Amino acid sequence: MKKNELYEVTCIDDTNLAAGVVKVEGRAVFVPKLLPGEKAEIRIVKVLKKYAFGRIEHLIQASPDRIEPLCAYAKTCGGCQLQHLRYPAQLAWKQRHIEALFPEQNVQPILAAPSFSYYRNKAQFPVQIRNRQVIMGFYRSHSNDIVPCDQCMIQSEEINAIFQVLQERLTPEMAEGLRHILIRTTRTHQAQIVFIGEHKNHWKPLIRTLIRRFPAIQSIVFNRNTRRDNVILGSEYEVLYGSDSVIDQCLGNQVKLHFKSFYQVNPEQMDVLYQTAIRMAKLEPTMDVAELYAGTGTIGMAVSSHVHHVTGVEIVPEAVENARQNCSLNHIENCTYVCEDASVFAKRMAAKKKRVDAVFVDPPRKGMTAQGIRDIVTLQPEQIVYISCNPQTLARDIKLYEQEGYECKVIQPVDMFPMTLHVETVVLMSRVDGK
Secondary structure, eight states: OOTTOEEEEEOOEEOTTSEEEEEETTEEEEEETOOTTOEEEEEEEEEOSSEEEEEEEEEEEOOTTBOOOSSTTTTTBSSOSOTTBOHHHHHHHHHHHHHHHOTTSOBOOOBOOSOSSSOBSEEEEEEEEETTEEEEEEEBTTSSOEEEOSOOTTBOHHHHHHHHHHHHHOOHHHHTTEEEEEEEEOTTSOEEEEEEESSOOOOHHHHHHHHHHOTTEEEEEEEEOOOSSSOOOOSEEEEEEEOSEEEEEETTEEEEEETTSOOOSOHHHHHHHHHHHHHHHTOOTTOEEEEESOTTSHHHHHHHTTSSEEEEEESOHHHHHHHHHHHHHTTOOSEEEEESOHHHHHHHHHHTTOOOSEEEEOOOTTOOOHHHHHHHHTTOOSEEEEEESOHHHHHHHHHHHHHTTEEEEEEEEEOOSTTSSOOEEEEEEEEOTTO
16 A cells, blocks of 8 residues: 555444544555445555555545535534534434443433534634735644634624624734634623734724624733743733623523633533533532532532532632622622632642532543542542543543542533534542442
């Protein structure tokens, strides 16, 4: 097998990265977006010692699950990986890969999203100047090359409208030193724009146009970032219009969102996710609960009406301040939020011989550390509800919790991110008697 050779193949399997698996001369070849059962002519693009990579040159026999992507940029943009699949087939694909990762666990049927387009409330558009032209869009898959686009079919219609005006009005002089533009919208019809770059530019005419065209804009911020890495947001910022936050709603509570605060990007499925987590925990009015990786306190506030007290722990100071403000906004008096690392908090509580009845954890994609898990179980909760956006790190962490005397009871997948590879899960773990 050599690079650029053509082969007629039949797809026998697929990977969790949506690449079809075929066999050529006894060697596995991975072909992006080739579906099981499909026949195709492929071109070999890379050959390694044990396997190779190919691309579809000509589809000979298509799967009934295949559709023409709705988005004009689907073949070049790296943002969506499953647009070539009918939505029911996307759900089946995610269900199959979750079940394969957790063969011995009680995996429930995935909860479908009510909308699979225009669902996201936040976008981060990279910006470049190329040949004196401002280029904005999304990154090509596995690349820092920007694919220019005039809209995105999974971003909210409000985000797309603001993005189009930015593309019309942003000049090369305005874009000098600019790295990203962040746009966030809310269910309360508010919008926020963050210019992220090395220095401020003369944006006043642009800002006047934006706030005239979009009365929903309540916050425009400049965030300075001079780092030479993949971290998008810097530490310094200046409010250019309005404030540094917007207001949203989640499960009947108002949520104040600083632009640095983590918040779920699919508002309709966020409600489903948190309702599922609350239902799993079997909460009672006498319970004391900890919410770790608390963000702006959305889970804790939703839980507060079911329990005696909630302690929220978050390491981002702006998010903690938002969480405290949110409790005040919603007249919630049985939530306390502290700015602290989750492991440090758990150690501090254990030293005081304090325990909680249940813990909610919603860590970042990298999951938790083994030491972090050991620290958290010192709180001796009967139930741990783990919300995960990365099934691979979840599988690792479940094994670590099992070593510490907990048993995984149920895994509930939730389709938070239609058209993409990503899937959210809610997991209930209970302490084994005698542990």
